[in-house]
Amino acid sequence: MSTELPTTFNPADIEKRWYSHWEETGGFRPERPKAEPFTIVNPPPNVTGSLHIGHALDNTLQDIVIRYERLRGKDALWVVGMDHAGIATQMVVERQMEERQDKRTNYSREEFVEKVWEWKAESGGQITKQLRRLGCSMDWSREQFTMDEHFTKAVLKTFVDLYNDGLIYRDKRLVNWDPKLKTAISDLEVEQQTIPGHFWHFKYPLADGVTLDDGRDYIEVATTRPETMLADMAVAVHPTDERYRSVVGKHVVLPITGRRIPIVADEHADPELGSGAVKITPGHDFNDFEVGKRAGIAAGDMLNMLDGDANVCQTADGLVPEKFLGLHRFKRDGEPGAREAVVERLKADGYLIPHIQKTKKGEEQELDAEPRQIATPFGDRGGVVIEPWLTDQWYVDAGKLAAKPIQDVRDGTIEIVPKSWEKTFFNWMENIQPWCVSRQLWWGHRIPAWYGHRAFSAEEKLTPEFPDFSYTVADDFALHGSVNLDDPAFIAEDEDAALEQARAYYREKHGREYEIVLCEDKREATRILWSEDFDQSKQVLVWRDQDVLDTWFSSALWPFATLGWPEDNQPLLEKHFPNNLLISGFDILFFWDARMMMMGQYNMGEAPWPRLYLHGLVRAADGAKMSKSKGNVVDPLGLIDQYGADALRFFMAAMESQGRDIKMDEKRVEGYRNFATKLWNATRFCQSNGIGKSTTIKAPTARLAANQWIIGEVQQVCTEIESAMEDLRFDAAANAIYQFTWSKFCDWYLELIKPVFADGADPEAMPAVETREVAGWALDQILVMLHPFMPFITEELWHSQGTRQYDLITAAWPNPRAEVSKQATDAIDWVIDLTTNVRSAKNELGIPPGAKLAAYIPSASALASSTIDRSSAAIERLARLTPVVHGEAPDGPAMQVTALGDVFVIPLEGIIDIDAEKARLEKALAASEKEAKSLEGRLGNANFVERAKPEAVEKAREDFAHHSAEVERLQGALERLG
Template sequence: MTELAKTFEPGPIEARWYRHWEERGLFRPDRPDAVPYTIVMPPPNVTGSLHIGHALDNTLQDILIRRARMDGKDALWVVGMDHAGIATQMVVERQLNERQQQRTDFTREEFVAKVWEWKETSGGQITRQLRRLGASCDWANERFTMDEGFSRAVLKVFVELYNRGLLYRDKRLVNWDPHFQTAISDLEVETREVAGKFWTLRYPYADGSGAIEVATTRPETMLADMAVAVHPEDARYRDKIGRMLRHPITGRQIPVVADEHADPELGSGAVKITPGHDFNDFEVGKRAGFKPASMLNMLDARARIVQTADGLVPADLVGLDRFDARARVLELLEAEGALVKVEDRQIATPYGDRSGAIIEPWLTDQWYVDAATLAKPAIEAVRSGDIGVVPETWKKTWFNWLENIQPWCVSRQLWWGHRIPAWYDDAGNVFVAETFEAAQQQAGDGVTLRQDEDVLDTWFSSALWPFATLGWPDAQNPPRNGEGDHPKDGGGVDADREGRNDLARHYPNDVLISGFDIIFFWDARMAMQGFEFMGEKPWHTLYLHGLVRDANGQKMSKSKGNVVDPLGLIDRYGADALRFFMAAMESQGRDIKLDEKRVEGYRNFATKLWNAARFLKGNGVGASSSIRAPEAKLPVNRWIIGEVVETLAKLNKAFDELRFDGMADAIYHFTWGTFCDWYVELVKGAWDDETRAVAAWAFDQILVMLHPFMPFVTEELWHAAGDRPYDLIVARWPEPEATVDPAAKAEIGGLVEIIDAVRAVRAELNIPWTAALTPHVIGGDPAMLARLADNRATLARMAKLDGPVAAADVPPSSVQIVASGVTLAFPLEGAIDLDSERARLSKAVEAAAKDRDQLAARLANPSFTERAKPEAVEKARTDHQARAEEAERLTAALARLG
């Protein structure tokens, strides 16, 4: 047996064991004939670093994969990184800027080479950080969305979707980021309420017979106006529909059109229509008969004014930034007498989530996927239960988004990413193929071709993650990297996996653990592509966890200064403590409040386990030699075996239901309460061979059950107990082959109940431990008398009780408890000053009740609950409950004194 240090220090233990596991290949044991179990990690960005959301997400995945591995399954946790198109290009361009260089100083190929160089030297920091968390991924098969095999899958999917009529090029409005000069998705746009203006403008009729007033928050866009819309039922304008207006700046004549988009109750009831620069106007324009190709565009890629197709934009506006142009447009309108009024308003304004630039709706040619068609099987799979969603409340969100999904814009105007496999000839004909050679064959010999400059949306490639990482379209994984030797128990590395069809074995995956915030970015898109290319769902169950918030329930953000670094928590308390905190706090459908005191509490839990191991070693308890429970005759040993059986049942049920808080609760209370606080105390001083064998076995079961949550300290203690034929990471999940002994449970459970109650009474009534108490068994129940007598030494040591006495009635000045249905009375005369104690308790009850009632009144006041900060209301509720429980407990204590 290894000697254990007096003080538990997690840092060196964690570094040593992780290196050991990875070097021996124990994250992917060779189990070709075992039942497969598969999880794919949401691929972190190559530019990323571990944040608290990653810590939660990957802890939950690791708990499931470690348990599956110990359950003997062929457990595969797919790991890799996403190339993160915009984010990575931004990082590399920033580095170039620091050297007074720009991307455009290089050819596309030269710039991409610089990105690869950055990736090799600086990228992927997060994968090293995930190791500190204890993530037991299959690192030997780590994937990257730009690696050769994965890129081949991406190109194949693009071409196949195009050939199936599910991917096409179209002119539509997109969210345009003028900073990055690329389209971004709706999901990458943050809408903020900002102080702005509402300008009312006058558009005169072309015949000079009057004018229509319209309002706008973006007056510069009027340069590309093509109509003014009114509601078809609005009596004010019914006879105006079809008439022409004269644009007050360009002089362009535009029609009054009827469309239900115009709200008669809002402003004048008339709205200007700029289909090339507003998503609603785009649809109105199409309904009015404007083809996208004929819609006016007044901005370039940097959001500067350009001349429109009809050449009517005043020359002094061309080349101005959109906001400089706004000021000039307003001057021209005022000079024309067309500016009616200006109002201050809060304006919902779209910003790019990475660039921070105001997003501009922009009409441009892009590649689109027919998402509505692809979504149908994903909708039906969840509706039929083929894909389980946990918690089920997220199903409504799933249906709502997928049933109303818009065409998916998959092209991005970047240099870093999967370049779109489409080539054009001089006439503009497009040829889509996986290679230039195949495109040339389509076009014919001698036809000059140029490849599309755009790359694919990052989410297009990551949507293939569940099957492309498993070798699709080649169906087999590439050879693994070099690894170590097999351990003696056969649970080690797979030295040669080449030829094994992991795609057939591991698709569909078992469960996807995901933050709810990427349900649309990634989860739904994986489902769509999985059904389209694999013919079935990508995973059996989708588990969506909440956000990790600060201790006050606020969302973490750098601007608030409340971001918590998980690596800092690991430095202070150890990875095991942070992991256990994440599991204990993960309750389906609820966000997590990151209370550092709770993390510290789980560090204390690890210390408790450490000290228990030292105590057992000091009493000759080593490693168990049995997976099944040992034979036991003593009630206390039969009892602890039964408690293991019941705890394992609770734990297995919680795993089946993906109740992470239930898992943590079951093993925590058994370890700390049942085993450390009760069993170890009950057997103290009575170590025989049977008790040592049972204690060794029960502690082994704790280490095995706790390992998925706290892998490092459990592996250390597993080996410290004695020589082991295998590491804990590949040990068998408990199979005690034992049952609960009802007689032992009743006897020891009753004993625990009595000791617990007496300790509580002593604390409540300030009874000193120097005062021994005599239990009077009211009614003289023989079973209770025998139980107290048989355990007299234990009761004297743990509760300071004398031998039992049979009594017909409750003696005067006694405190009473009920255990196993029997009333026990303890005379207090001489132990405490009863009158003083009654007075103290009465005063304490009064104070607790007063606080309770004051808090209740505050919570009943709508001016508090509706106006106070949510965290203040929540604190008041928590305080009210605590004071109410305290008043109830003290009242019961007072009642015991009679």
């Protein structure tokens, strides 16, 4: 028994109701223990996050796939969970504490972490509610969190195993240091911004009386960061630069510090840029770090001139003058910083080479530096300039771990879709750098490392000058310098195992037992060391690493740690790993996708999935990247409120074309809301004519041509969708079901069957009975095929058509298994083509749609003759042609239309003013031809295509396509008039 639908489709009324029903009844994970598994995992959103338009695209595509595979009878599992988001979460909690005039350092580490857990319980995970609003059919019963106990066990095991295999190690290297957050951050968390800056030129005096070939006793260097010269360790010139060939291997004496530094030959120096000589500060520049290594400077010997707050500190050689110590790197609160102080000193000492610039009047003026726009790295969360900083951190040997994923992609074990991303993947993976996995935070997976001082004999006298205990502390938060690379490290999954390692280490090294004194950190260890209670002959000090692991380290385990690894006998893991597919944005190809490949091979011995689908970005309507600063960010929840989740989802799918970004178009979203309304009204039409649910998956038996035609069209669209989904062509799949539903079913089929239910027709006669069965079956197939894209309205309509034994979410995918008469389907196609072309011709010539016109067919095909004989009523009702005459048309103005190759001549005498219509069409044609020619010239201009804004070029291309199509249409209309 069907349920009569309201006259108006209101998405808000049905979305919450159906989602709650699905979740409560286990619809997202039906019991299918013997079914073939299909598994995907969602990129875990930050626990601090909220749904943005990128999330909406990413999760919509995943939900389409999982709903499609569920309908196909698979044991479909969509793993869901959240990432603990170390930096973001700690920032949120600290910001709330600041609002209460409180701060993190008022608490112990354990107390602060407890506050973060409290915040998560009260406020975290808002995005999970928003994903539900989008309709995501995730298995919430197994929701994961990267800080859960079982997940933490997987993280610690992986770290320890990698360490024991020599794939994790401590090293001194440059990192992206955020002086505000006081932690290293990943490249993904660095934003390049172009800001006003300067280019300074300085003289570096040559040592030992050496001069250049031109007689100068100095080398000119240029820099955008003059303050870092306090830690310069070399000057680089290109090996082929004749100007400096004679001084390579010689030295300069650095101004201010007096440090003697070598002149080295290195291809990093560009002879065409500036003076061709480059100052090298390996402790504060990534390129300089590599130059320094090539010049033979060990990382441990590279100079660091800044502390964790980016204030000047003394370098290891003690050559930074006292007046510079403590200065911030930049001007702050109106006070000059190290940059200003260094420039002022160099200028006063005669080492500054001024920049000569012409004014608008042509006069020369002398400036301290050349004004320039400088590309500058900023932390995306801290909001301050990132400092390349030389510190001791934990690194993963990514180069070795990358080898198997590279091979997996090369041999097809992993397919990257679109294939065009393979080149980028190989380029990055084959040149991959060590992965810094330590972060200076309190919230996160604490690194399972404990350190110990050397043990002393009873005869040794400890003094504060003993070098093993000298260290500096940037502040109470970042204990940099507090761990020396030669401190013994004990790596274990828990404290007891680590302390047992320590006992064994000291026992083997010194031949006796020591009492282990466990300290919170090296600060406490040093305090205890100098206390009267410490017995150096019997005790050793051990403390825990203060850092936590990079969030990407834990999320790299997502495909298998979420399924129970590393515990034994995990049925879910055995069945659902490897996963079947990963869908992600291309922007995390390296930060997440590639690292999952590495960890899948390392921990599980195989690739985590056979296919990786990379989608593009959702951009603003003009093609620009969305950003809060531009004010062009679109809120997906606002779109859901306005148009419904189904409309937004369908927009995302229909616009997702492999390898291309999506332009946000609210009008298109509105259009898909209209599509939903069209289906709603079509279902109401069916109900009003007694058309209810179908009782069969197989197509009903049909004799009427219209019914055979729609059965054939269902089979065809089903095949098209299956093919598109196999190729992950979401746009093709969405377009197929859209065109079938709107045009074939709602417009044509329902129009064709209206006479069956017209007043006076026998409702119990064969045509009506058969048509109700076929129409109900066809509508059911639409609801099933459309469900992955529009789950809410389809579930509502599914149940409105009658009492069902199961929900649509767990229904069966169509399997028509029907043979239809080609003669019958060809006849319907012929009528549709004739009607479409007649309506188009009328529209082009301004003839009212309802006007009935006589038509002549001089040479009819067999199909035309039989269809005209059998379906004259349908031709008159749909194409508005009457009478249709076999034979030649009378002389006079006429237009021609075709129907699958058959040509009709339709007289126009007395229908329109032929001359006026020709004049109108010719005027419009001339305008479009002129505009198309102008646009073609602009697009053929390389300067415009290469230099104009991308959105302007794209707009020109769209306009050209429009006017070209208009030219073709108008020429066709004129040809109709003869």
